[in-house]
Each structure stands twice: as structure tokens, then as C-alpha cells.
Amino acid sequence: MITKPLHKCLSKWIEIDLDQLKRNISLIKDFIKPALYCLPIKANAYGHGIVEIAKAADGVDYLAVSSLEEGIALREANIEKPILILGAFLKEQIESLIDYKLEFSVSSIYKLKLIEKILAQTTKKALVHLKIEVGMQRVGARPQTGLEIFQQIQHSPNVLLKGIYSHLSHSEEQDQEVIENQIEIFKSFIAQIDRQGIICHLLNSGNILNPFCERFDMVRVGLLSFGFFEKPLKNELSEIKSFFSLKSRITYFKVVDEGCGISYGHSYKTDKRSRFVTIPIGYGDGYRRDLSNKGEVLIRGKRFPIRGNICMDQLLVEIGDGEAYVGDEVVLIGKQEAEEITVDELAKHCNTIPYEILCGFNQRVQRLYLE
């Protein structure tokens, strides 16, 4: 964490308002109850900082990450909540998964046997979730095989079945039929077994908002917890907000003549004598190069366009007749006075989804946590 005076030295930073995270969590918790709340914080908590988000997310029941490495990072930061590893594991990772008390996903008889073999020489226990295939074809046992895995776990005293889950391939309302078919596969699977003491979970953010989706015992709410959503939120959820801002400062000012090319390759040419400022952030930080000649920034509450190609460490903004001075704060994502630039806006320019924009900001940009 960075203290306030040091903050003044930063030329670019991401501001994270942990109070808003807590408000989002409490709203979602009320909305999903009695289902348990699993917060996926893979990919550095969608760019927000994995350890800080885990520490602030007191209200949730479970955390989920994608890999052993992310799980270890959390345990080494003394996070004691149950942690589910969503991806498939490698044989070499089994011992660490067990030693760090990470819950991991089993989706084949072969993998279950590998776990049993390692446990046979110890008194340790493995905590697992059985992952069923319903339509992603990514990781998951076909229901028939799932049943065999389930039965075999019943005979393995050292393998504890904590959960059974799957993941839907769609979440848009117009895909209701596809979604309902996949839910049905999951439902018929769990109908065949004794679910007592086993957490069944299926839905992600998009699908908890679909009224036709059954929630089972737990839901995995990533994107919505971070305050991002596709369609407007109603009533009790309408206070959910993003709490991620990307900021920088003007480091240089210049006047450029008419007909001048701007930045690498001169992809922009001035049509009149104009005024430009340089901002010390670029694709080397995760501010995507696709935003060249498309993105905008906020300075003194006004929008100004990015001109020319975004460089690795810097970009250029045309301020024209606008007011701006070296040292002024620049908002690339977030609010300034009445104006706002959203992650959605960036994602649209980059022809991608908000998830990819958020995950793209790397460690070169310091995170500053506000409480």
C-alpha cells in the first residue's frame, strides 16, 4: 500500500475504493441468500489486486481462483477462507494443493486416482469439488463419468467431497433455451445423488440476474461484485457500482503546427495549429494500443481525444483550446466532475469485453487503496 505523500509522486495509478466493494458485496449477499457467496478473484482479482480484495471481502463465504499459484499467494497472505481452484490441476501440483488446504476441481477418474495414490502414503486429506460438463467442453466430467467419480470418492476416506459444480456457456437473457438445457443437465445429475453436506454451485454474475436460473447452494459472482454488469440493475441492486479508476498526470505540454504527424507512424495529422499534452501511460501498462485515435481522457472535467498511436509508456492528447497544465490529474477510467469514462467504453473501442480490459493492467501501475 502507498501512503498519501508518495501518491503525489506517482505518474499513473489505479484507485480502488474498498468501501464500495464492501457495499457491492453486502447488496449481492442479500440478493442471493440463502445461497452462499463465492467471490472469484482470479487474474489479480480482475486487475483490482488479489490479496487486498481477499482481505476486504470479509462478507463472502468462499474465494475462487484459477491456479495453484494464485491459491498459494492468498494462503501466504494469511487468507483463511475456503479457496476453490477452478482450473484443472497437474499431477505435480497435488501435494501443494493439499498442503495449502486449497479445494480443487476433479473431473476424471484418472485424476482422482492420482490424488488417492499420493494420499495413500500420508494421513492428509484432499478437499475436492466434482466438476461436471454441461456445455463449455472446457473442463468437466460427462455426467455418466461424474457418477463413477462420485461413487469412487464415497469409498476414499481421505478425499472429501466439498462441492459439485459446473459452469454455463451463456448468460444473456436471449439465450434462455441454451441456459435452461444446461441447468437441466446439472439438475438431473445432482438429483441422482445424496447431496447432504455437499455444496452444489452453477451460476456466475450474468446468470444470477436471470430470473429463470435456479441458484442451488452457492453462486460464483465475479464481475458483478466488481461493479460491472450488462443490463441496468433493478431495485435492491441499483446501488452496485464500479470502484476502479485509472489516473495519471500531464507530464509535458506543446504547441504543434498544422499538418504535423503525431506519434509513431503519423497515424494522425493535425488539421490546424493545436495544443497537445503528453500522458505517461501506454500499452506497457495495459492501456490498450487499440485505443489509439479512439480513446478519450478527462482533464479538468472535460473530455479530450487521444491522437496518434499509443506508445509503450506514453500517449498524446489534443487539448485544442482547452485548459490544462503540466501536473494536472488525468482520468483514463472513472469520474471527474460530471464526466465519466467507463471500462465498457474502452472495451467497445477495443472490440472486447470489460473482463479483458480490467485484467490487462499489470504491476507497473500501482494500486492505491482508499478506505
Ligand SMILES: *Cc1c(COP(=O)(O)O)cnc(C)c1O
Ligand atoms: C471466472 C469464473 C466465474 C465468475 O464469472 P463472472 O462472470 O465474473 O461472475 C464463475 N465460475 C467460473 C468457473 C469462472 O471461471
